[in-house]
Amino acid sequence: MEINVRGIEDGQPIPEEFAFGVYNEQDHMSFGPNKNPEVTWDKVPEGTKSFVVMMFDPDVPSIADDANQEGKVVSKDIPRVDFFHWLLVDLPASSSRVPEGVDSDGVIPKGKEPGPGPVGIRGVNNFTQFLAGNPDMAGTYGGYDGPCPPWNDEIIHHYHYEVHALDVESLGLSGEFDGAAVREAMAGHVLASARVTGTYTLNPDLR
Template sequence: MHLTSESFAHRGRIPAEFAMGTPEGFGGNRNPHLAWSDAPADTQSFVLLCIDTDAPTDASTVGREDMEIPVEQPRADFVHWVMVDIPASVSSIAAGSCSEGVTAHGKRTPPGPPGARQGLNDYTGWFKGNADMAGDYAGYDGPYPPFNDLRTHRYFFRLFALRVPKLDLPAQFTAADVFHALQPHEITEAAIYGTYSLNPKVAAG
């Protein structure tokens, strides 16, 4: 199975139109185009995830003018998109078809392929306590790495082919729920990643 995008090159920079954050503030926050081929014949559904594997683990260092986040700081995953029950007949997602612009307090019912369900991304936790932004963030919300981070962030788009048409999940679910639910049903996986940074030193490097 192969996963590709017309929105960015594998290992290349993700354009700002697909990011939640830019140096000037909020970005276009459009979901990128994705397409896949050569799925196994017994595929009954797909799961799609987007995960930043380079999120800082020390929140006290994020967004500070007086310091930079060192490359060697331990990192963790930050989930940007969770979609399950994508019908086996679907082989692409158009750019901007699932997200267009930033929605304060989160998208309630994000658009997507008919029959698909979308879970909560990690902006749900990140914006908790922020009166202007707090809420349940479902669907795609793009990159917004700290401007003071010296590490280029990688955003992995992971597509799983499953042997079942639907996963057993609660009404609200996270990537952790999905990973647990898909394990017995996974046939294969395809992945690509793009990069993004708001640090001028990194972006110019």
Template sequence: MKALYCVSVAALALWVLPLAAAEPLKVEIGGLDDGRLPDKAAFCAPENVSPKNVSPEVTWSPGPEGTRAYALVMTDPDVPQDLTLINKPGTVIPEDAPRMTIHHWVLADIPAAVTTLPAGAESEGVVPHGKPIGPTPHGLRGANAFTGFFTGNADMAGTYGGYDGPCPPLNDARPHRYTISVYALDTPTLGLTGAFDGPALEAAIKDHVLAEGAAVATYTLNPALRGAAAP
């Protein structure tokens, strides 16, 4: 009877103990220069840079047991809320100006066997009117924030799928941070369709994340900060 009681207590202890959290994914961005994205990764790179808007290499460690797909987003939390200040002559956007987050890269349903996206996999240059959304061999492209930014611009308006890189204001006193987050998911598909955006993806993964990880790089076009962009 005493042995049975001990076994029962042990079983109860295992039941009430929280499950161990999965190890975070180790995410790495290739081609960085002291933590800074290379100019070729920028949508608004300096004029003497070619090619531009080349998606960087991203690698991550395999997810835990049960991982059936991954999702990836790249965000910039340093975009000025007052868009009228961007590149305004005679104006400097102060470091402490109010900011908002936008999505530069939205990719869902990445196959579980994929743990590397080579450089150029999601963009090899600037594409006016945007790259297609929808299925690719390495995941399902959503629409990034450039879709909204170019509304009303006849030369550029369109749905921007996949990766479109940094375009921080020339007059911004704050170097922008670019976070690439990767999520290991317990489902092979999130069921997203059409021009879903970053917030839609983030809402869809809410109950499916087994593990996650992130890497951060910086970028600036401000001549006073070039070469000194640090997190």
């Protein structure tokens, strides 16, 4: 199975058009275009009945106290955890593409609705937790929201775009399901997977 994410080459920086946050010299960060990239896939195994599309960042600090704080850095030695940016499930077996901008085109304060979307069913991404303390932005974030790592992080973040071919038509998920729920539901049903990894940073010393 093969995946292509238009505009993103494996191991290369992700273009700002796909980012939630872009570098801003005055304020460190400002909102980006936040478009979902086009994802296509082929060479699908026989018996495929549905697909899952996801994107996650495995480099998010497990302790975020110093994130985006003036005069501080997020140490490279802090243990890192997965942060889900995009969860689409139950894409039909006939599908082979998620068009650019169909699941996200701009930053939506308080988030997009989870549930049935333009393509597949949207899960809830981790901006839901990340922005919970911001009264202007707090809400439930469904679908795609792009990279926005701490601007004072000592490491460059990696973003895994993945497609999984499954042997079931539906994972049976509904409501505000998250990345852990998707992984649990997929267990034992994955026929094949493919991945492209892009990088991103808002730290001017690493750009």
